[in-house]
Amino acid sequence: xxxxxxxxxxxxxxxxxxxxxxxxxxxxxxxxxxxxxxxxxxxxxxxxxxxxxxxxxxxxxxxxxxxxxxxxxxxxxxxxxxxxxxxxxxxxxxxxxxxxxxxxxxxxxxxxxxxxxxxxxxxxxxxxxxxxxxxxxxxxxxxxxxxxxxxxxxxxxxxxxxxxxx
Amino acid sequence: xxxxxxxxxxxxxxxxxxxxxxxxxxxxxxxxxxxxxxxxxxxxxxxxxxxxxxxxxxxxxxxxxxxxxxxxxxxxxxxxxxxxxxxxxxxxxxxxxxxxxxxxxxxxxxxxxxxxxxxxxxxxxxxxxxxxxxxxxxxxxxxxxxxxxxxxxxxxxxxxxxxxxxxxxxxxxxxxxxxxxxxxxxxxxxxxxxxxxxxxxxxxxxxxxxxxxxxxxxxxxxxxxxxxxxxxxxxxxxxxxxxxxxxxxxxxxxxxxxxxxxxxxxxxxxxxxxxxxxxxxxxxxxxxxxxxxxxxxxxxxxxxxxxxxxxxxxxxxxxxxxxxxxxxxxxxxxxxxxxxxxxxxxxxxxxxxxxxxxxxxxxxxxxxxxxxxxxxxxxxxxxxxxxxxxxxxxxxxxxxxxxxxxxxxxxxxxxxxxxxxxxxxxxxxxxxxxxxxxxxxxxxxxxxxxxxxxxxxxxxxxxxxxxxxxxxxxxxxxxxxxxxxxxxxxxxxxxxxxxxxxxxxxxxxxxxxxxxxxxxxxxxxxxxxxxxxxxxxxxxxxxxxxxxxxxxxxxxxxxxxxxxxxxxxxxxxxxxxxxxxxxxxxxxxxxxxxxxxxxxxxxxxxxxxxxxxxxxxxxxxxxxxxxxxxxxxxxxxxxxxxxxxxxxxxxxxxxxxxxxxxxxxxxxxxxxxxxxxxxxxxxxxxxxxxxxxxxxxxxxxxxxxxxxxxxxxxxxxxxxxxxxxxxxxxxxxxxxxxxxxxxxxxxxxxxxxxxxxxxxxxxxxxxxxxxxxxxxxxxxxxxxxxxxxxxxxxxx
Numbered sequence: 001x002x003x004x005x006x007x008x009x010x011x012x013x014x015x016x017x018x019x020x021x022x023x024x025x026x027x028x029x030x031x032x033x034x035x036x037x038x039x040x041x042x043x044x045x046x047x048x049x050x051x052x053x054x055x056x057x058x059x060x061x062x063x064x065x066x067x068x069x070x071x072x073x074x075x076x077x078x079x080x081x082x083x084x085x086x087x088x089x090x091x092x093x094x095x096x097x098x099x100x101x102x103x104x105x106x107x108x109x110x111x112x113x114x115x116x117x118x119x120x121x122x123x124x125x126x127x128x129x130x131x132x133x134x135x136x137x138x139x140x141x142x143x144x145x146x147x148x149x150x151x152x153x154x155x156x157x158x159x160x161x162x163x164x165x166x
Numbered sequence: 167x168x169x170x171x172x173x174x175x176x177x178x179x180x181x182x183x184x185x186x187x188x189x190x191x192x193x194x195x196x197x198x199x200x201x202x203x204x205x206x207x208x209x210x211x212x213x214x215x216x217x218x219x220x221x222x223x224x225x226x227x228x229x230x231x232x233x234x235x236x237x238x239x240x241x242x243x244x245x246x247x248x249x250x251x252x253x254x255x256x257x258x259x260x261x262x263x264x265x266x267x268x269x270x271x272x273x274x275x276x277x278x279x280x281x282x283x284x285x286x287x288x289x290x291x292x293x294x295x296x297x298x299x300x301x302x303x304x305x306x307x308x309x310x311x312x313x314x315x316x317x318x319x320x321x322x323x324x325x326x327x328x329x330x331x332x333x334x335x336x337x338x339x340x341x342x343x344x345x346x347x348x349x350x351x352x353x354x355x356x357x358x359x360x361x362x363x364x365x366x367x368x369x370x371x372x373x374x375x376x377x378x379x380x381x382x383x384x385x386x387x388x389x390x391x392x393x394x395x396x397x398x399x400x401x402x403x404x405x406x407x408x409x410x411x412x413x414x415x416x417x418x419x420x421x422x423x424x425x426x427x428x429x430x431x432x433x434x435x436x437x438x439x440x441x442x443x444x445x446x447x448x449x450x451x452x453x454x455x456x457x458x459x460x461x462x463x464x465x466x467x468x469x470x471x472x473x474x475x476x477x478x479x480x481x482x483x484x485x486x487x488x489x490x491x492x493x494x495x496x497x498x499x500x501x502x503x504x505x506x507x508x509x510x511x512x513x514x515x516x517x518x519x520x521x522x523x524x525x526x527x528x529x530x531x532x533x534x535x536x537x538x539x540x541x542x543x544x545x546x547x548x549x550x551x552x553x554x555x556x557x558x559x560x561x562x563x564x565x566x567x568x569x570x571x572x573x574x575x576x577x578x579x580x581x582x583x584x585x586x587x588x589x590x591x592x593x594x595x596x597x598x599x600x601x602x603x604x605x606x607x608x609x610x611x612x613x614x615x616x617x618x619x620x621x622x623x624x625x626x627x628x629x630x631x632x633x634x635x636x637x638x639x640x641x642x643x644x645x646x647x648x649x650x651x652x653x654x655x656x657x658x659x660x661x662x663x664x665x666x667x668x669x670x671x672x673x674x675x676x677x678x679x680x681x682x683x684x685x686x687x688x689x690x691x692x693x694x695x696x697x698x699x700x701x702x703x704x705x706x707x708x709x710x711x712x713x714x715x716x717x718x719x720x721x722x723x724x725x726x727x728x729x730x731x732x733x734x735x736x737x738x739x740x741x742x743x744x745x746x747x748x749x750x751x752x753x754x755x756x757x758x759x760x761x762x763x764x765x766x767x768x769x770x771x772x773x774x775x776x777x778x779x780x781x782x783x784x785x786x787x788x789x790x791x792x793x794x795x796x797x798x799x800x801x802x803x804x805x806x807x808x809x810x811x812x813x814x815x816x817x818x819x820x821x822x823x824x825x826x827x828x829x830x831x832x833x834x835x836x837x838x839x840x841x842x843x844x845x846x847x848x849x850x851x852x853x854x855x856x857x858x859x860x861x862x863x864x865x866x867x868x869x870x871x872x873x874x875x876x877x878x879x880x881x882x883x884x885x886x887x888x889x890x891x892x893x894x895x896x897x898x899x900x901x902x903x904x905x906x907x908x909x910x911x912x913x914x915x916x917x918x919x920x921x922x923x924x925x926x927x928x929x930x931x932x933x934x935x936x937x938x939x940x941x942x943x944x945x946x947x948x949x950x951x952x953x954x955x956x957x958x959x960x961x962x
Contacts, residue, residue: 055834056930067944106926
């Protein structure tokens with residue numbers, strides 16, 4: 001291996017490490033029904049505005065249908081409906097957060113996207129033990145940011161938990 | 167260390183692919199062997215030799231990688247074949263079984279090798295087969311033709327320690343491997359050190375083999391050349407090993423085909439490279455020049471062999487001399503200055519080019535080869551061409567007609583092809599977007615519409631070409647059936663012959679993957695149920711040997727694959743009884759069409775076999791056939807006549823990625839119905855419609871009564887029309903699943919690029935996939951057969 005290639009390989013490695021570093025403890029926060037939520041940034045591939053959704057028959061209510069994302073057909077889920085919260089008409093602040101788990105891209109429809117926040121592990125509390133309803137399983141933890149609390153979501157359960165939410 | 171491992175990985179990968187190919191070609195030949203043997207009583211020598219050679223090649227490559235289990239098994243198989251060769255009348259079905267089992271075992275070992283890089287863990291199985299092979303060999307060597315009680319695979323479970331003689335043989339092979347890999351300079355060129363009689367082998371070299379030998383050697387030469395050229399600049403152990411390997415393979419091949427001169431040359435070159443590799447040094451200019459000339463000489467010689475001429479290498483002695491000199495110099499640690507060596511060679515090469523025009527008369531040289539020669543000359547003697555361009559020109563000219571020797575096939579990563587296909591799909595979508603855009607009104611401008619037509623034509627052509635690149639001949643799949651038929655016939659105690667027609671027919675790679683299972687099931691059925699026993703056939707006045715034919719052909723955008731047997735035919739009464747029993751049909755349907763009766767056998771769990779045998783009878787097979795063929799959007803027809811036979815005809819569309827579709831609208835949603843599923847569309851009059859007490863609407867169309875399926879009800883959509891007479895009815899029919907779909911309106915027909923549904927959605931009732939429409943939104947592609955059967959299921 002020539003010196004040049006070696007350097008390049010090193011550089012690439014550094015970059016990868018950096019990427020991993022920078023993704024740690026970072027959450028994309030968004031608003032849903034007046035509450036702030038967060039999702040680990042490593043799952044997020046992009047954020048797009050709301051667009052026309054094609055309905056797919058026989059889907060659970062929260063799966064709104066599919067969209068065309070640059071030639072790729074991806075399913076979109078209304079997170080409000082996933083939580084059993086009443087639907088709200090989409091407006092120009094409605095966003096689709098595209099997340100990718102196990103090579104399966106899925107769009108999440110949220111009221112609006114806020115920002116990317118650093119939330120250290122020490123600032124995250126476990127989900128509340130007291131239960132009320134079925135949505136507790138989607139919560140990964142409660143992140144404290146200053147005076148605010150962000151509900152951090154478990155992306156995997158959000159997508160793949162089969163049980164119908166009420 | 168890492169690079170060593172990587173290298174080994176790569177070698178193993180090559181080995182596995184190559185060996186699998188070898189196995190694929192060996193099996194049909196083994197079956198052929200038996201066929202010729204039973205037909206004429208004497209096994210065809212050519213086939214026998216070919217099988218022998220295939221096993222031998224397997225052994226050779228396995229030896230290089232030190233895969234002991236494969237070596238020992240193939241060796242035993244070889245010994246058996248060798249005996250059969252000497253004593254041709256001796257061949258028995260057991261032998262064929264053994265050879266088939268051997269090839270099965272090797273295939274299993276290969277799978278393991280691919281996973282874990284060694285062939286360990288198969289010793290017991292190997293020993294078992296080796297034992298059987300030896301049992302077959304021993305009586306054979308004693309020429310005990312009667313040979314009572316040869317151990318059949320099922321009864322013999324004893325394992326035997328390898329006898330001392332065999333141990334010795336292993337040691338010999340081992341030492342050979344050691345010699346091969348240690349790269350010690352050997353005093354005499356000893357080729358592949360094989361126990362077989364080379365002269366006998368050479369006699370049976372077919373033109374086909376010679377051609378393959380030439381091709382392979384050429385490829386090796388080119389590889390070696392590439393590696394050598396980079397080796398000139400830097401020392402690289404991997405590169406020198408690569409060149410070494412190339413020379414080694416050339417040597418092996420040449421030895422096998424009895425080309426002593428090539429063998430000698432490559433052996434000496436191997437020595438030189440062995441030293442270079444050991445010392446991990448760069449290849450100096452002089453050495454390089456010599457090695458390149460050696461490569462040229464080899465590839466020229468090899469080309470001459472394809473013409474059936476065994477011509478001497480013109481500057482053979484000179485090359486040998488130079489190689490020996492270099493070896494000596496390298497060994498003594500002294501490297502002669504480049505200049506004197508170069509001069510030496512320059513003269514020689516110049517002579518060589520003077521030879522060229524004359525040689526061409528006998529020697530067709532490929533155009534690329536010509537370039538290789540020129541470039542080699544270029545390096546050695548840059549001004550040779552300038553001094554006398556005529557020589558090269560005339561040489562090149564004479565080389566032209568022989569371009570058939572040029573490698574006409576290139577290997578392309580399947581991922582690249584898929585990517586290309588994806589892009590073509592995007593192109594088609596983009597084209598539709600442009601042509602359907604409201605901003606352009608094609609009808610208003612003749613020039614514009616002409617340009618659109620042109621664009622459409624070109625993109626269709628690109629599509630066709632891109633699709634054709636994924637096409638592979640069915641031969642591989644078909645030939646595997648030879649073995650299957652043989653095994654099945656033996657088990658069922660029947661005599662069955664398989665005829666293959668149109669194995670060159672090319673189909674998409676996906677079809678190849680999907681068609682294998684259905685074919686296996688159809689052939690199982692044909693042999694097990696179709697073909698009668700020998701006595702039955704005799705009674706019916708048929709030939710004792712039954713015949714199964716598989717045929718493939720292209721027809722109007724479809725590929726047709728038929729499996730036909732000349733057996734007893736399907737038993738209509740039996741199938742119908744069973745159908746009634748299962749509640750699939752009613753007694754009153756007695757007069758239903760034959761085709762409809764036959765169709766019953768595709769129902770899951772349907773079997774008329776009284777007894778479940780280990781070949782068939784569980785009623786799963788035909789269901790698999792139907793499913794796989796539906797996956798390929800294919801159709802299946804059955805024809806059967808009692809006493810004459812049965813034919814299954816599979817029709818599969820050639821392209822799987824793009825269909826003609828009718829876009830329809832219900833409410834806000836658009837759906838695409840494949841044109842092939844649509845019979846007609848119409849707006850019904852109210853007197854055509856009858857309503858059952860269950861509120862099922864039946865529409866009468868030219869004497870046929872069809873149920874109406876309201877798409878908006880099925881998919882819970884808010885439609886524009888609920889009145890049947892306001893919307894449109896589409897008469898759909900897919901694999902005899904018929905109904906009339908009620909939709910709001912037809913939008914139009916267009917080419918649709920099929921995309922799979924996102925995996926996240928899993929299966930959707932009545933939907934086979936989706937497509938991006940002209941406006942960039944997504945449309946759902948309907949699967950009519952699935953939709954209709956789901957409605958029927960719901961009703962019952």
